[in-house]
Amino acid sequence: MSLRFAALAAVASALSALCPAYAADRLTLDDAFSRAAASHPDLRLIEAHRNVLAAEQARSAQRPTWVAGASIENAFGTGETSALDSAELTLTLASVLERGGKLDARRTLAQTRIDALAVEREKRRLDLLAEVARRYLAVVGTEHRAAIAKLDIEQRQRTVAGARHRLRAGASPESALLTAEAALAKAELDQVRGQQQRQAARQHLAALWGEREPNFTVAAADPLVLPPIADFTALTTLLDRTPELTQFADERRIREARLQLARSEASADLEWQVGVRQLRATDDVALIGGFSLPVGARRRAQPEIDAGEAELAALEIEREAEALSLYSTLVEAHGRYTVAQIEVARLGSDVLPKLADAESAAERAYRAGALSYLEWAQLQSERTAARKQQLDTALAAQRALIEI
Secondary structure: OOHHHHHHHHHHHHHOOOOOOOOOOEEOHHHHHHHHHHHOHHHHHHHHHHHHHHHHHHHHOOOOOOEEEEEEEOOOOOHHHOOHHHOEEEEEEEEEEOOOOHHHHHHHHHHHHHHHHHHHHHHHHHHHHHHHHHHHHHHHHHHHHHHHHHHHHHHHHHHHHHHHHHHHOOOOOHHHHHHHHHHHHHHHHHHHHHHHHHHHHHHHHHHHHOOOOOOOEEOOOOOOOOOOOOOHHHHHOOHHHOHHHHHHHHHHHHHHHHHHHHHHOOOOOEEEEEEEEEEOOOOEEEEEEEEEOOOOHHHHHHHHHHHHHHHHHHHHHHHHHHHHHHHHHHHHHHHHHHHHHHHHHHHHHHHHHHHHHHHHHHHHHHHOOOOOHHHHHHHHHHHHHHHHHHHHHHHHHHHHHHHO
């Protein structure tokens, strides 16, 4: 299993955690994967490229053409050659005898290019699945932000009710009620903004399979559930199996095939010709033949050979650079995920429960007249901010899994 496919499987597992049974219009991450993989043009384009390369393979397998020719000599001249009866007709058949294994070299190059499409398709497929996971995660994030906004509104509504009660009792100024109502209006504005973001995220996800007016809702998922992943050392051992590095093996075979084709050009092709000629003077028929061999073929082929050898040598440097880039990405993403795991867990186990208890105590104290409105409102804001921080951190951790 490739590193990226394993990470995507972990994301799918996390986003499907704690999911109840869902209706037919509920879209799971696996459903989104299937829809995008079945219709996205990036994958269909690979098949179109395969057809092109198959045609090129058929063309490269063709042998040199046979050339039939005819020529007339000693006709329409002066004296004895003025009459057509004096013309001599020659019929020839010519072709080229390829030397140096050019035919096999062309076939090998064409086949290696076709074989490389398998890795290219897998790379594009995983890139597509990663993008599906990112967009699906964005939709899930808007769903949970909407839940936080709803809780915030409920908090602010209690604050408004408490401020109104104390105003009527003459224990609080009108400014406290107005401030509480403004905070409630802001919370309601956040809820409206979240609804628009949710719709935009759903459309962005559905665009991956060409749906213009999505009518689905995502299945219930909990992004706060962060699955354990292998340690960093174990993950680094999988880097060599990623499509980004696997494709270098295919590219090496392609460049070696091109180099072999260039080397085959150092052997000049033998051009031959055979035919028959009618001799008018004696009314006999004679066999003719000939061949030609270009000189300096090796000298002319040497620049192409040098270029092929240089490209082959540069490929190892390119692979080393790509491996270093992948390693750096893995280091950064693994670190972000590990830190986010700790932060989400601590926020859920320590920070949020204490803030919830503090907010409840502040509400009782405010209604009893032992606490000011600002102190209660500040605790409400801190509790909402902590919820948002936990969600944002969890979403960042899920994105780190996708990046891996």
